[in-house]
Amino acid sequence: MSRNALRALELEGLIMHYQLQDAAMKTDLGEETRSKILKRARIVGQRVYYYKTADRLMPLARKAILQADSNGTDLPSGCVWCAGSLAQARGRMGRSWWAPEGGLYLCLALYPSLFHENWSFYNLGAGVAIAQVLIEMGVSSKIRWINDILIRGRKVAGVLSETVRAPRSGQTYLLFGIGINVNVEAFPRDLAQATSLYIATGRHWPIRQLAARVLARIGWIFGLIHQWESDCLDMGSVCLPRNPVLDGWNLLSDTPGHRVIYGLDADLAPEFEALARGIAPDGGLRLVLDSGEEIKVNSGEIRYIET
Amino acid sequence: MGINLNDLLRHYRSHIFEDYQVETPHTGVISYKVQDGQTVEGPSGEWLQRPGTLLYIIEREKNVKKMYTSWNGQVTGIRPDLEGHFVEAGEVVLSIRHRLDKNEIIDRILTQVLNILRAPQQARYFLSSDISAKLGKHPECRIAIEPGDEIVIMSLMKRDTAISYKEASGVLYKVYFRSGDIVEQGSPLLGICPSDRLQYVQEVVQRIRTDWENM
Numbered sequence: 270m271s272r273n274a275l276r277a278l279e280l281e282g283l284i285m286h287y288q289l290q291d292a293a294m295k296t297d298l299g300e301e302t303r304s305k306i307l308k309r310a311r312i313v314g315q316r317v318y319y320y321k322t323a324d325r326l327m328p329l330a331r332k333a334i335l336q337a338d339s340n341g342t343d344l345p346s347g348c349v350w351c352a353g354s355l356a357q358a359r360g361r362m363g364r365s366w367w368a369p370e371g372g373l374y375l376c377l378a379l380y381p382s383l384f385h386e387n388w389s390f391y392n393l394g395a396g397v398a399i400a401q402v403l404i405e406m407g408v409s410s411k412i413r414w415i416n417d418i419l420i421r422g423r424k425v426a427g428v429l430s431e432t433v434r435a436p437r438s439g440q441t442y443l444l445f446g447i448g449i450n451v452n453v454e455a456f457p458r459d460l461a462q463a464t465s466l467y468i469a470t471g472r473h474w475p476i477r478q479l480a481a482r483v484l485a486r487i488g489w490i491f492g493l494i495h496q497w498e499s500d501c502l503d504m505g506s507v508c509l510p511r512n513p514v515l516d517g518w519n520l521l522s523d524t525p526g527h528r529v530i531y532g533l534d535a536d537l538a539p540e541f542e543a544l545a546r547g548i549a550p551d552g553g554l555r556l557v558l559d560s561g562e563e564i565k566v567n568s569g570e571i572r573y574i575e576t
Numbered sequence: 577m578g579i580n581l582n583d584l585l586r587h588y589r590s591h592i593f594e595d596y597q598v599e600t601p602h603t604g605v606i607s608y609k610v611q612d613g614q615t616v617e618g619p620s621g622e623w624l625q626r627p628g629t630l631l632y633i634i635e636r637e638k639n640v641k642k643m644y645t646s647w648n649g650q651v652t653g654i655r656p657d658l659e660g661h662f663v664e665a666g667e668v669v670l671s672i673r674h675r676l677d678k679n680e681i682i683d684r685i686l687t688q689v690l691n692i693l694r695a696p697q698q699a700r701y702f703l704s705s706d707i708s709a710k711l712g713k714h715p716e717c718r719i720a721i722e723p724g725d726e727i728v729i730m731s732l733m734k735r736d737t738a739i740s741y742k743e744a745s746g747v748l749y750k751v752y753f754r755s756g757d758i759v760e761q762g763s764p765l766l767g768i769c770p771s772d773r774l775q776y777v778q779e780v781v782q783r784i785r786t787d788w789e790n791m
Binding site for chain 2: 388389391392393415416428429430431432433434436443533534538552553562567568569570
């Protein structure tokens with residue numbers, strides 16, 4: 270067995286360990302509910318592919334989905350691709366994401382089984398999962414809408430997602446690309462707004478454990494949001510249960526109350542300034558313009574204006 | 577082809593105006609800021625960032641909302657009985673009579689001739705990198721589009737979804753949005769002209785340009 274395959278197996282085992290740990294900690298949930306959520310959570314990380322280095326992970330995942338489809342099968346939901354470093358990583362708007370050794374680089378492929386109008390909660394939930402894990406590890410982090418993770422105003426982690434449709438089977442996959450700056454000791458000058466766990470805490474962190482904890486928590490949160498959707502259907506419109514992703518986001522985000530620049534590309538093409546009021550029930554961001562008018566945005570990005 | 581150009585031109589000559597009904601977005605007390613017959617202007621500026629003419633104000637529990645026109649035209653159908661009164665959501669409070677210009681006529685006819693790809697939901701849209709690169713190099717070129725081609729990327733909540741073309745093969749004839757625009761659900765994104773109709777479409781456009789000058 271290759272070293273990469275061994276690492277993949279090791280990560281699968283660790284993910285399962287943290288999934289069971291997460292479930293065991295949630296004593297406020299009934300046994301039946303907990304077991305349902307755990308069942309969904311365990312989809313994540315059923316199969317892991319590890320690479321010491323790769324160009325980018327999302328194209329690898331896309332290729333695997335299309336390959337399986339052309340062979341007449343479906344790639345199972347919950348597959349994870351993990352790399353020790355990426356040669357051609359990028360963020361949104363084609364921005365470069367510096368991905369040297371010492372970072373955590375993941376791609377997760379899932380069948381989205383929430384109603385389409387609730388897919389936003391996958392993206393928000395991924396951010397909530399990362400922030401929760403970092404905080405439990407003692408690192409004070411905050412979420413900036415939608416799912417950027419910041420430490421003292423600097424970005425330590427980001428999540429991208431794409432939808433991929435297998436042409437023959439018609440199966441849709443959501444791909445989540447996750448990058449966390451873990452033990453990166455310095456950044457190029459053009460990435461002045463980036464930080465790492467090492468820079469923020471002054472110590473090195475175990476990357477595989479962190480990967481496993483983040484993936485396990487993403488699975489758990491996705492399980493929670495599925496349970497919420499199912500409870501909403503059961504309860505009709507009488508008394509809707511609280512949305513666990515929005516609750517988690519509200520607890521961990523410092524966006525509400527910040528004056529922000531908004532834009533498709535808030536760095537290079539800012540569109541307007543506004544006051545962030547909070548998150549809307551569909552995950553959009555409520556902004557108050559200088560005219561006093563309140564609007565909601567569901568795309569684009571924000572940057573904080575420091576006062 | 578199924579389209580008679582003469583019939584279409586006759587139709588638009590006799591229906592040169594379109595009436596847009598303006599409805600209240602929610603309940604509240606309304607106060608008109610325009611009068612019947614008044615000319616109003618739609619949003620302006622490169623990004624349509626300047627709102628159109630203020631039509632009315634609606635106030636609900638001390639929250640005042642200003643409602644602007646989205647179209648150029650003339651105000652019709654003001655309802656004096658509603659002035660200063662409480663109205664329900666969805667109440668038609670006035671209409672805007674908009675005179676179609678030549679390009680709007682062409683657009684309306686093209687939507688009947690081209691295969692139109694519409695926005696599946698309100699989101700930001702981008703041309704696929706392949707099409708974007710080709711148009712960047714040769715803005716006037718006719719790009720061949722095949723069924724299954726990923727032609728547009730929809731971006732919503734940091735999730736990118738590639739949208740594939742599903743109709744018959746053709747060439748990209750019209751792009752209805754600017755890369756990165758927020759497009760409303762159902763609005764046209766791209767117009768694809770089946771190859772066998774291309775010459776006909778060009779004749780249609782030329783005919784309208786000429787005929788409309790003579791009206």
